[in-house]
Amino acid sequence: MVPWQKKGEWLELLLPQPLADPYEIANYIQASDAFIRKLLNRGELSVKGGRVRIRIFPNESINYMPEWMPIDVLYEDDFCLVVNKPAGLKVHGDGSTQGSGRTTLADAVAFHYESTGQRCKVRHIHRLDEDTTGPVLYAKHEWAQLAMDRAMREKRIGRSYVALVQGCPTAASGTIDAPIGKDRHHAARRRVSPTGDRAVTHYEVLEKLTGAALVRLKLDTGRTHQIRVHLSHIGHPICGDMLYGGAAGIISRQALHGETLAFEHPLTGEPLEASAPWPDDFRRLYSHLQKI
Numbered sequence: 367m368v369p370w371q372k373k374g375e376w377l378e379l380l381l382p383q384p385l386a387d388p389y390e391i392a393n394y395i396q397a398s399d400a401f402i403r404k405l406l407n408r409g410e411l412s413v414k415g416g417r418v419r420i421r422i423f424p425n426e427s428i429n430y431m432p433e434w435m436p437i438d439v440l441y442e443d444d445f446c447l448v449v450n451k452p453a454g455l456k457v458h459g460d461g462s463t464q465g466s467g468r469t470t471l472a473d474a475v476a477f478h479y480e481s482t483g484q485r486c487k488v489r490h491i492h493r494l495d496e497d498t499t500g501p502v503l504y505a506k507h508e509w510a511q512l513a514m515d516r517a518m519r520e521k522r523i524g525r526s527y528v529a530l531v532q533g534c535p536t537a538a539s540g541t542i543d544a545p546i547g548k549d550r551h552h553a554a555r556r557r558v559s560p561t562g563d564r565a566v567t568h569y570e571v572l573e574k575l576t577g578a579a580l581v582r583l584k585l586d587t588g589r590t591h592q593i594r595v596h597l598s599h600i601g602h603p604i605c606g607d608m609l610y611g612g613a614a615g616i617i618s619r620q621a622l623h624g625e626t627l628a629f630e631h632p633l634t635g636e637p638l639e640a641s642a643p644w645p646d647d648f649r650r651l652y653s654h655l656q657k658i
Contacts, residue, residue: 425485432476500624513632
C-alpha cells in the first residue's frame with residue numbers, strides 16, 4: 367500500500383518511484399484516465415518526483431438546511447460512510463417528502479457531515495426500500511463515488527440480507543432467476559415479467575420455524591423490490607409485506623433486513639465489512655415464531 371495523508375483538500379501520496387507519465391497515477395488510485403485528465407485540466411493534480419498531490423477533498427456547499435435526526439454510523443473515514451438505515455425512512459427525497467416535514471436519510475447524513483465539520487455532498491452508492499433496514503454506503507467525494515459506483519457495476523460490493531418468510535422453501539438453498547418489470551395495474555408494485563430486466567437472487571434457509579422460515583439472501587442484481595418480488599413469486603412472501611402477499615401481524619412492514627455490506631476501500635483496496643444488528647421489530651417477530 368502506498369503511504370498517504372490527507373492535507374486539507376489534498377490527498378498526498380508517496381510513491382515508491384517517480385511517475386514517467388502523470389496518467390500512471392491511475393494505477394495507484396483506481397481512477398480512469400478521463401478523471402485524471404479532468405484533475406490535470408483543473409490544476410488539481412501535481413507530481414514532483416515520487417510525491418503526488420491530488421485535490422480530491424474539495425469543500426462542497428450544501429444548498430439547503432439539513433434536518434437533524436440521530437444516525438447509527440457503522441463505518442466512517444475520509445472516503446466513505448456506512449449508515450444503518452431504520453425502517454420508515456426514505457434514502458433520499460423523491461418529491462413526495464418535499465415540504466412534508468418528513469426527514470430522509472439524506473437529510474440526516476447531511477446534518478452529520480455539517481455537525482462534524484465535513485463539507486461533503488450526500489452521495490449514496492445504493493438504496494434500500496423505505497421499510498427495509500440495514501447498511502447504506504455513501505461516498506464523500508466525486509472520486510470515491512466513481513470508484514464505488516464502478517465496484518457496484520462490477521458486482522464487487524456484496525450485500526447480504528435476512529428475511530422472515532411465510533412457509534418454508536422446499537429446497538434448503540436455491541437461486542431465483544426471474545426477470546422483473548413494472549406492474550401496469552399497480553404503480554408501486556413490480557412483478558416477474560418475461561419482458562422485464564434480468565434479476566437473480568440466491569437464498570439459503572437458515573432456520574425452519576412454525577409456518578415460517580428465516581432465510582439469508584444475496585443478490586447478483588439490484589432491481590427495485592427484487593427480494594420481495596422473488597420471494598412472493600416462489601410462494602413465500604415476506605412476513606408483513608402486504609404489497610406482495612405477506613400477512614400483517616406482529617410486524618407492520620416487510621421483515622427484511624440488510625445484515626452485512628462488504629466492499630473494498632476505494633483507495634487502499636482493503637476489504638471492509640459493515641454489519642447491522644437486527645432491529646427490534648424483526649427480533650420480536652423472530653422470537654414469537656420460535657415460541658409457537
